[in-house]
Structure formats: C-alpha cells, structure tokens
Amino acid sequence: xxxxxxxxxxxxxxxxxxxxxxxxxxxxxxxxxxxxxxxxxxxxxxxxxxxxxxxxxxxxxxxxxxxxxxxxxxxxxxxxxxxxxxxxxxxxxxxxxxxxxxxxxxxxxxxxxxxxxxxxxxxxxxxxxxxxxxxxxxxxxxxxxxxxxxxxxxxxxxxxxxxxxxxxxxxxxxxxxxxxxxxxxxxxxxxxxxxxxxxxxxxxxxxxxxxxxxxxxxxxxxxxxxxxxxxxxxxxxxxxxxxxxxxxxxxxxxxxxxxxxxxxxxxxxxxxxxxxxxxxxxxxxxxxxxxxxxxxxxxxxxxxxxxxxxxxxxxxx
Numbered sequence: 097x098x099x100x101x102x103x104x105x106x107x108x109x110x111x112x113x114x115x116x117x118x119x120x121x122x123x124x125x126x127x128x129x130x131x132x133x134x135x136x137x138x139x140x141x142x143x144x145x146x147x148x149x150x151x152x153x154x155x156x157x158x159x160x161x162x163x164x165x166x167x168x169x170x171x172x173x174x175x176x177x178x179x180x181x182x183x184x185x186x187x188x189x190x191x192x193x194x195x196x197x198x199x200x201x202x203x204x205x206x207x208x209x210x211x212x213x214x215x216x217x218x219x220x221x222x223x224x225x226x227x228x229x230x231x232x233x234x235x236x237x238x239x240x241x242x243x244x245x246x247x248x249x250x251x252x253x254x255x256x257x258x259x260x261x262x263x264x265x266x267x268x269x270x271x272x273x274x275x276x277x278x279x280x281x282x283x284x285x286x287x288x289x290x291x292x293x294x295x296x297x298x299x300x301x302x303x304x305x306x307x308x309x310x311x312x313x314x315x316x317x318x319x320x321x322x323x324x325x326x327x328x329x330x331x332x333x334x335x336x337x338x339x340x341x342x343x344x345x346x347x348x349x350x351x352x353x354x355x356x357x358x359x360x361x362x363x364x365x366x367x368x369x370x371x372x373x374x375x376x377x378x379x380x381x382x383x384x385x386x387x388x389x390x391x392x393x394x395x396x397x398x399x400x401x402x403x404x405x406x407x408x409x410x411x412x413x
Contacts, residue, residue, distance in 0.1 A: 106162040107408025113273025118405040148240035158241035163408040165248040168291030170229045175221045223249045251279045251289045253407025257384040264353025271361035278339045296361045302328040322370040355379045358403045
C-alpha cells in the first residue's frame, strides 16, 4: 500500500476486540499497552472514538506519527515470481501484475510491494486495498488524535515480528478475537495468506452453546486445557488443513517445517497442546517481547497479543 514501508515510531494494532500500542527504540520497548473494546462499544461510533481518544491521551501518543494495519478481510495480497530485471523495470512490471490480478479497478486501490532477489529471479509480494475501505478503517484512529502516516497488512507485520526466516515452509496461525489468519511463509517471503471469520469469540460462543456459563467459557478460553476445546478447535484445524492442502497443490510443495501460533488465543497453553498433538511437525508460540528490554515486565507473558503491533513499530527500529 502507499506508504507501506514508510518508518513510523508508533505501531497501533486496532483489532476486532482490542487496540494495542507499541513504541520501540533499538532493543527497548518504550511503550506497550492495550485496551479491550467489546463489540457492543464499537457499535456506537462516537463512544468508540472517545474511548480511543482517551486511551491515546493516556499513552501520550496523541499527534504522534503512527503506523496502523488493516484487517485481512479488507486487503488483497499476492506473491509473484518475476525474472531478473533492473529496478527501473521492476516497478512497471509490478504495476502491470497488480492491474491484472486485482478484483477491483487499480484506480480505486492503494498498493505497495516488497521485492527480494532469489537465485531464480525476484520474489515480489504486493498488498492492496480499496481506498474507501482504508479510509473507513483508519478514520476512527485519526479522529481520536493519531497522525496515521502509513498503513500495513497483518501478514507482513507478523513476518517482521516472528522468527520465520527459515528455508522451509512455515505456517503462521494468528488467532484473534474474531478472525484467524493463516499465512504460509518460505525463506521470509509470504507465499499464501487467508483470513477466516473464526476466533476467540467463536470458541466462547461454542462453549456457551454447550451449556457452559459465560464466565466459565471466558476462563476456558484464557487458560482452559485442550480437552475442553477439542471439538471447537477441530473446526479451526479443518480450515488450516484446507489452506495447507491448497498450498501444496498450487505451489508443488510437499512438506512444512513448523507451525507458529500467535495472537491472543495462542497465549492459552491448551491451544498449543491441541495443535502440537494434531501436527507431526514442531508447534511453537514465540513471544515477540523476548528480544526486547521492557519497562513493564507484567506485560511480557502477553507478547503474542502484540505481534502485529510490534511488526508495525519495527518499521523504524
């Protein structure tokens, strides 16, 4: 997207259930904070903006340059392979591919790309979104006092925040409040991304439907054991396998080297236990805070919630 890789000192991840803020300087986290925002509160736009405004003031980031990201449902991302060519020709080649592949007119889009040289040529990942969707998503943040200077996509944020630079095919599963994003990354390059409307709220709703109280369902979601969530997590697994099977068929790949879990739901060790049992390859939940010095150590265990925000803030670190 336009400004996709422009530096920004503050990373702000506005998710479906919370907002997370990160400020970095070298290997130090100067600020890490979050605020939960129930769906009911987001329905009242004025109230929602007031809550954001008060939060940004409290964090002392009002008016600061910030990078934000848009949800996977609103973005269009593709990775393509191009033959070796001069940088002067690459820009036009990418523009032609964007125009050819976009499901909407390029005039209505904002896009940007990253390119990496490989032995076979150039691997290019481009990201795009419709201008109207970008404005709709960032408008509350701007009205609440942020100086939004760049917009990113979740999958590229995760690549910056998580250890995904190996040569094998790595599956990154980001489970948030409402959505699960499935990313497949090889040699640090995004090969496939897919967003499914299925997240922590889906697990909680399923548990309540099984006769469990809302309070107990919330407790199970946060720290329940795998056996209490097996049936609903099977639904997540089916979507993941659908994506990996498609990837194998499309890219002629046979194996995966690792599964990485992230997002708020991944903090529950029971979720990791479930996927570790279901996959025959290593499953990990890396904490993106581990490589940083923090002022507030109480937030360190919540690191997977901040993966996207850290990826946004690392643009300038």
